[in-house]
Amino acid sequence: MNTQGNLYTFMYASIMVIVVAAILSFTAINLQPLQEKNVRIEKIQSILASVGIESTVENAEGLYDKYIVEDKVLNAEGEKIEGKGFDVKLKPQVDKMFEIKALRSLIAKVSGADKKEAEDKLAEVTNERQLPIFKCKKDDGEYVIIPVRGKGLWGPIWGYVSLESDFNTIYGAIFDHKGETPGLGADINASWFEEPFKGKKLFGTNGSFEGIKVYKGGKGSAANAGDLVHGVDAISGGTITSMGLYDMLQDCLSAYEPFLKAQKESEVELEIKTN
Amino acid sequence: MSLFSSKDLKLLTNPLNVDNPITVQVLGICSALAVTVKVEPAVVMSLSVLAVLAFANVIISLLRNTIPNRIRIIVQLVVIASLVILVDQVLKAFLYDVSKQLSVFVGLIITNCIIMGRLEAFALGNKPWPSFLDGVGNAAGYGVILILVAFLRELLGSGTVWEYPVFEKLGIYSIGYENNGLMILPPMALIVVGIIIWVQRSRTRELIED
Numbered sequence: 001m002n003t004q005g006n007l008y009t010f011m012y013a014s015i016m017v018i019v020v021a022a023i024l025s026f027t028a029i030n031l032q033p034l035q036e037k038n039v040r041i042e043k044i045q046s047i048l049a050s051v052g053i054e055s056t057v058e059n060a061e062g063l064y065d066k067y068i069v070e071d072k073v074l075n076a077e078g079e080k081i082e083g084k085g086f087d088v089k090l091k092p093q094v095d096k097m098f099e100i101k102a103l104r105s106l107i108a109k110v111s112g113a114d115k116k117e118a119e120d121k122l123a124e125v126t127n128e129r130q131l132p133i134f135k136c137k138k139d140d141g142e143y144v145i146i147p148v149r150g151k152g153l154w155g156p157i158w159g160y161v162s163l164e165s166d167f168n169t170i171y172g173a174i175f176d177h178k179g180e181t182p183g184l185g186a187d188i189n190a191s192w193f194e195e196p197f198k199g200k201k202l203f204g205t206n207g208s209f210e211g212i213k214v215y216k217g218g219k220g221s222a223a224n225a226g227d228l229v230h231g232v233d234a235i236s237g238g239t240i241t242s243m244g245l246y247d248m249l250q251d252c253l254s255a256y257e258p259f260l261k262a263q264k265e266s267e268v269e270l271e272i273k274t275n
Numbered sequence: 276m277s278l279f280s281s282k283d284l285k286l287l288t289n290p291l292n293v294d295n296p297i298t299v300q301v302l303g304i305c306s307a308l309a310v311t312v313k314v315e316p317a318v319v320m321s322l323s324v325l326a327v328l329a330f331a332n333v334i335i336s337l338l339r340n341t342i343p344n345r346i347r348i349i350v351q352l353v354v355i356a357s358l359v360i361l362v363d364q365v366l367k368a369f370l371y372d373v374s375k376q377l378s379v380f381v382g383l384i385i386t387n388c389i390i391m392g393r394l395e396a397f398a399l400g401n402k403p404w405p406s407f408l409d410g411v412g413n414a415a416g417y418g419v420i421l422i423l424v425a426f427l428r429e430l431l432g433s434g435t436v437w438e439y440p441v442f443e444k445l446g447i448y449s450i451g452y453e454n455n456g457l458m459i460l461p462p463m464a465l466i467v468v469g470i471i472i473w474v475q476r477s478r479t480r481e482l483i484e485d
Contacts, residue, residue, distance in 0.1 A: 009343040016350060020357045027361060031368035038371040183312035183433070183459060237459060 043086075049174045050160035051136045051143050068145075070135035076126045078259030085132030090149040090158065097251050099125050131255055136162065143171050144263075146256055150248025153240040154179045157188065157248060163202070167260045170212070173197035175245065185241025196232045202253060202260070204230070209257050211250045214242045279408075286408040290416030293481050296389045297420040298472045303389040307421055308464040310380055314437045317425035319373065320380050321418030325411060327358050328390050332410035334358075335398040342399070351394045352385075359384050389417055424467045432458030 002008060044060045047068065055063045073083040103122040107115055134145040142165050149158040155178035162171040173194050180186040187193055197212065204210045214234035234242035279287075296302045310320045334354050335342075342350050363381045366374035374381070384390070393413050398406040429435055434442035434454050442448060457463055476482045 003341060003343050004345070009346055012341070012343050013346055013349070016353060020353055024357060024360055024364075027364050031364050034368040035364075035371075038367065042371065181312075182310065182316050183429075236456070 046160050046174055046176065047134060047145055047147075050145050050162045050172045051138065052172050053138070067136050067138060068134050069137045072133060072135075074131040074133055074256070074259050076129045076131070076255065076258070078131075078256070078262055081130070083130065085134055085147075088130050088132040090132075090147055091156070093130055094149045094252070096125050096129055097255065100129075101251070129255065131259070133256070133259070141165055146253060148248050148252035150244055150251065152177050152180045152188075152244045153185055153238075154181070157241065157244055159188075159248075161197075161249070161253065163260075167263045168201050168203050170197050170200045170202070177241070180241050181238065185235060185238035187235055187238065188241060188245055193232075193235065200232065201229050203264075207261075209254055211253055212246070214246045216242075283405060283408050286405055287412040287415070290409075290412040291419060292416075292475070293479060295416045295420065295475070296392070296413050297417055297468065298475050299482065300389075300392070302392050303387050303417055304465075304468070306380075306383050306387055307424060307468060308461045309383065311421060311425040311428055311464050311467075312432070312459055313429050314422060314425045316380060317421045318418075320383075321414065321421050323362060323381065323384055324387060324390070324417060325414035326362060327355065327384050328393060328414045329407055329410035331355050331358055331390055331394055332398040332406040333403045335394045336401060336403040336406035339399050339401075347399065348391075348395070351391060355390055355394070356385050389413055420468070420471060423471065424464055427467055428458045428463060431455050432463075 003012075041057055041060050044064045045055050045057075048055045048060065048063055051067070053063060053067060071085045073081050073085050073088055075081045100122060103118050103125065107118045107122065110118065132147055136143045136145055143162045144167065145160050145162045147158070147160050149156060151157065157175060157177040157180065159173060159175035161173045163169065164171045175188040175194060177186060177188060180188065200212055202209065202211060210230040213228075213231040215228065215231050216234050216236075216239070290296060293299065297304065297307055306320065306324075310316045331351075331354050335351060338350070359381060362384075363374065366381070393410060397409045401409070426436060429437075430441065432455055434440060434447070442452065442454075
């Protein structure tokens, strides 16, 4: 058979493509449930890890049911709306967040009819926001867990931040990434980076939202970290990832500001009453 | 020995030294720069390349008499890409942790010149068994250099080996040593590879050119 002819070449290419496509889609479809389960378990493990609960692939779901007592969705005003926090897809929510930011800067620039239009759009998008939040009850207290997501250098970065019952102090934080540079930006999921977040505060003494900043040049390193209530050390060589992480925390956590403030106030009232 | 004739054995051992894909053929340099900051990803990358290269070689060798000459590169690429996607899918389903560590590197395997080079230079003209050995040998030769470079870069750049703080335990920092940040950056991988080539060439008679 002539293996160099045009017809043969076309036939060969077509058959090869069909065979390969069939093999690949067959494996992809068959492995999908397993892969989705892995992703789900990983999410559970991350949520648990943010409040310092170690879990294995086997016991993760059991521990989740035991410790995570509440799983809800908030709107932009911090009021509870329908749905389960676990099922909220974070990516579209983060896209909405970027849209809100863009609209805000637009509103500052334009005037007249354009401004009105942008404001209406802003109200609409803000109204659509869904903010998932989890409540965890451990032996030593209650914590809220807030999922965060943002942009790194090469792809998305995300994480879970847990707050103590004062809705201000960070109890734990864990981060992860899709494909940051190994040894540099990828270290945001290393414990030496996550550990310093513990005990940092989101709100300033005057009650304004400060968030968590990343500092370059060792300013936030272990020796000086005590002075920084709202900051941690950035990763050397991972500047864009570090800045992305800062933006992520700032954007995602500030969205919960109304809720956190309301909770803080009710907490204070409760204390006054009990005293 | 029927399984490994002396010729077969050479297929395995030559790429480790006199025919090394990185230091002699100078292939696969791109990934040698990218994944050698730490030892761990270097090892995982080497193993993945081993799997893909061995199987791609066998498949191309089995198909070698049917592949039309004009589209042989495309056929090779399709085989490599499908294998890489298969590896990626299987890892995601069964070894999720490993697949997370590999992340972008799995995709990088497709662009590794060694794989295409071996398919083109060897598998197209040889039987499956020698092709398999050639694949394993070349991937091993690639892996050895990768791990050596990663070892040096991690040790001098971060003071650790496989995340274990060697320099700290040895007390090197207390006598005034500081981690060399340059070792973490890609250019140092090239320089380290260059030094390895220099050492190898000056020690191996066959490689000394006039």
